[in-house]
Amino acid sequence: MAASKTATLTFRxxxxxxxxxxxxxxxxxxxxxxxxxxxxxxxxxxxxxDIPSSSDAENSIGVRS
Incomplete structure (x- = not known):
């Protein structure tokens, strides 16, 4: 199983x-x-x-692995 990607968050x-x-x-x-x-x-x-799992989040927006 591939590692899930992370998002960058920048704030002050x-x-x-x-x-x-x-x-x-x-x-x-x-x-x-x-x-x-x-x-x-x-x-x-x-x-x-609720915080969906990575696979749930990808599936809900139509992103394919």
């Missing part, structure tokens, strides 16, 4: 928030990108927002 953030994110990532032994992903997944789980 207040320096104090970036510092807090870096600290949180270090405490969890994660990269900043992985920490952001974990935070988003946790937020969605707490609020009942």
């Amino acid at each position: 953030i207040h320096p104090a928030l970036k510092k807090a994110l870096r600290l949180a990532a270090n405490l969890e032994h994660r990269s900043i990108a992985n920490m952001v992903e974990v935070l988003i997944r946790d937020y969605c789980e707490q609020r009942g927002i």
Whole structure:
């Protein structure tokens, strides 16, 4: 099975928030990108927002592997 592709996300953030994110990532032994992903997944789980799997997302928009 091929690895799923990732999307690039670029955004601006207040320096104090970036510092807090870096600290949180270090405490969890994660990269900043992985920490952001974990935070988003946790937020969605707490609020009942479904995150489709990669194959589900590709199938729903008609993308072929």
